[in-house]
Amino acid sequence: MIFGRREKRPALLTFDRILVPLAGTEADDAALRLTAVLLAGTAGQAFLLHVIEIGFERQLDAQDPTAVAFADEALSHGEAFLTEHEVQVQTGIAQARAAGAAIVDDAVERRADLIVMGLRYKKRFGGGWDAGRTVPYVMRNSTSPVWCLRAETEELAHTP
Amino acid sequence: MRVIIIGCGRVGGRTAAELDQRGDHVTVIDIDQRAFNRLPSTFAGVTVRGSGSDEDVLRGAGADLADLLMALTEGDNRNALAAQLGKHTFGIPRVIAKINDPLRAEAYRTLGLETICRTVILADALVVAAADGAEATNGAVEPPTAEPRQGIPPPGSRAAAAAAAANDDAAGEAS
Amino acid sequence: MYVVVIGGGNVGYYLTKELLAAGHEVVMIEKDPGRARTIADELGSIVIPNDGCEGRYQAEAGMARADVVAAVTGDDEDNLVACQVAKMKFNVPRAIARVNNPGNETLFRRLAIDETVSPTRSILALIEHEIPIHDLLHLAELEGGEVQIVEAQLDASSPVLGKVLRELSLPEGSSVTVIVRDEHAIAARPDTTLRAGDKLLAVTSAEHEAELRSLLIGE
Numbered sequence: 001m002i003f004g005r006r007e008k009r010p011a012l013l014t015f016d017r018i019l020v021p022l023a024g025t026e027a028d029d030a031a032l033r034l035t036a037v038l039l040a041g042t043a044g045q046a047f048l049l050h051v052i053e054i055g056f057e058r059q060l061d062a063q064d065p066t067a068v069a070f071a072d073e074a075l076s077h078g079e080a081f082l083t084e085h086e087v088q089v090q091t092g093i094a095q096a097r098a099a100g101a102a103i104v105d106d107a108v109e110r111r112a113d114l115i116v117m118g119l120r121y122k123k124r125f126g127g128g129w130d131a132g133r134t135v136p137y138v139m140r141n142s143t144s145p146v147w148c149l150r151a152e153t154e155e156l157a158h159t160p
Numbered sequence: 161m162r163v164i165i166i167g168c169g170r171v172g173g174r175t176a177a178e179l180d181q182r183g184d185h186v187t188v189i190d191i192d193q194r195a196f197n198r199l200p201s202t203f204a205g206v207t208v209r210g211s212g213s214d215e216d217v218l219r220g221a222g223a224d225l226a227d228l229l230m231a232l233t234e235g236d237n238r239n240a241l242a243a244q245l246g247k248h249t250f251g252i253p254r255v256i257a258k259i260n261d262p263l264r265a266e267a268y269r270t271l272g273l274e275t276i277c278r279t280v281i282l283a284d285a286l287v288v289a290a291a292d293g294a295e296a297t298n299g300a301v302e303p304p305t306a307e308p309r310q311g312i313p314p315p316g317s318r319a320a321a322a323a324a325a326a327n328d329d330a331a332g333e334a335s
Numbered sequence: 336m337y338v339v340v341i342g343g344g345n346v347g348y349y350l351t352k353e354l355l356a357a358g359h360e361v362v363m364i365e366k367d368p369g370r371a372r373t374i375a376d377e378l379g380s381i382v383i384p385n386d387g388c389e390g391r392y393q394a395e396a397g398m399a400r401a402d403v404v405a406a407v408t409g410d411d412e413d414n415l416v417a418c419q420v421a422k423m424k425f426n427v428p429r430a431i432a433r434v435n436n437p438g439n440e441t442l443f444r445r446l447a448i449d450e451t452v453s454p455t456r457s458i459l460a461l462i463e464h465e466i467p468i469h470d471l472l473h474l475a476e477l478e479g480g481e482v483q484i485v486e487a488q489l490d491a492s493s494p495v496l497g498k499v500l501r502e503l504s505l506p507e508g509s510s511v512t513v514i515v516r517d518e519h520a521i522a523a524r525p526d527t528t529l530r531a532g533d534k535l536l537a538v539t540s541a542e543h544e545a546e547l548r549s550l551l552i553g554e
Contacts (some may be wrong), residue, residue, distance in 0.1 A: 055394065055395065055397065056362050056383075056396050056397030057394065057395070057396075057397040057399060057400065058397070058400075059400075096380070097379075097380045097381065098380035100380075101379060102379045141376075176501060213411075213412060214436075214438065214440075215437075215438050215442070216438070232393050235412065236388075237412035237415065237416040238412045240415070240416050240419075241411065241412040241415050241416070241439075241442075242347065244415075244442065244446055245442055248442060248445050248446065249441075249442055249445075261389065263386070263389065263390045263391070264389070264390070264416065264420065267390070267419070267420055267424060268419075269415070270423065271419070271423070271446075297470070312540050
């Protein structure tokens with residue numbers, strides 16, 4: 001070994017801009033950890049986004065302090081975690097009718113080369129896996145690649 | 161009383177037959193000829209094939225002279241339209257619409273319609289039956305009139321235990 | 336404006352597109368999930384895949400703050416109920432209903448539907464304008480064609496202008512029942528004076544129709 005230089009293994013995966021939508025639930029943790037693995041010590045950037053969904057009964061630009069506070073909390077938590085792992089991070093909040101559409105639009109705007117989302121394991125009444133609305137929408141409509149991290153579960157969908 | 165019934169399904173057919181029996185002048189309208197097969201051969205009223213939401217059909221069925229109109233098709237909205245047609249265009253004094261959506265039924269009561277809502281009637285009766293027994297439901301839920309012969313219940317089941325206990329009682333009485 | 340469109344068929348779809356292009360805020364309620372998804376894919380997250388006649392889904396669509404509700408499904412009864420629920424529960428200022436059966440228009444207006452649009456009537460009106468005025472317009476026939484109900488429009492060249500109805504020697508089996516003047520229907524009385532622009536609704540027997548025509552309209 002000469003001059004104590006650490007040999008760097010060539011990375012198999014490199015990303016410059018990863019968009020990480022945060023739901024504000026425990027599903028976010030896996031997404032944050034994966035993002036840290038991918039970006040730690042690199043020049044790549046993470047963008048944390050929380051989308052506040054506004055129902056049609058309100059104007060799209062309606063003020064919702066509770067929702068904003070919730071968003072701030074989720075984003076601070078994510079930002080702190082990533083910073084701790086030496087990842088460059090920016091955060092943002094958006095208001096939209098549907099989170100999926102906002103995420104897809106944001107990814108395009110930022111030219112994200114990857115979207116990483118966490119998904120809790122949920123069941124419908126009567127069994128059946130409930131993937132929600134947002135993840136399937138982003139999967140179908142995003143031009144960037146999408147990695148969805150499904151959380152572990154104690155009980156599968158087909159068990160009543 | 162002159163009654164027009166729109167929809168000769170199970171409910172419409174039976175209602176028509178009973179009112180006819182009681183001596184009322186009944187006219188039944190249905191878009192499907194075969195629906196009239198539900199009526200008993202003794203039915204003395206009038207049957208009209210056509211749409212009860214159509215002003216001309218209603219006029220032809222005597223809506224101008226009717227005392228009561230009952231809209232009993234399977235379509236809540238069709239019933240709401242027909243009942244209002246009867247009320248506003250023909251001035252029929254009483255109109256009853258079958259509207260199975262409780263919220264919509266409530267809304268139409270504010271527009272002068274009498275409404276019958278299967279959902280609420282049945283659900284309420286079932287709750288009473290569950291809590292207080294069939295007898296408490298005023299005939300909505302009917303208790304069984306007889307018990308069938310029992311087959312041999314699976315071992316370990318509640319029915320088997322009950323059967324065994326019944327046998328013991330019988331044996332005890334005999335001795 | 337905030338517009339709620341009920342029904343995602345052709346009319347609803349194109350209406351929504353036009354409204355969006357004009358800069359209005361629009362939500363569509365369409366019952367069929369596949370159709371709803373297809374439209375949402377193109378126009379954005381503005382489609383609620385449910386029954387627009389139900390108060391619950393109208394609430395979800397923000398009907399409480401809507402300026403206009405347009406019920407444009409293919410079924411008159413659904414359009415009627417959707418508008419009535421919107422007005423009753425949400426006090427929407429304007430309710431517009433598509434009416435396929437022109438016979439329903441009068442009733443809908445009476446039931447406080449603000450505006451009705453009957454494509455049938457619109458097209459019929461267009462067709463009628465194509466028919467030369469110098470003719471009797473056939474409205475209906477009874478008794479297998481034996482009796483005709485017709486409309487005669489009196490223009491400036493009509494031979495009966497200025498005459499009272501009593502004066503006309505109407506052919507056998509004919510009578511004038513109603514006169515439409517300035518969009519109002521008035522009863523045809525013996526002393527009613529006929530004016531240019533009047534539309535006479537008459538009943539006549541088939542064999543005397545030609546005679547009636549030449550009497551009212553001329554050769």
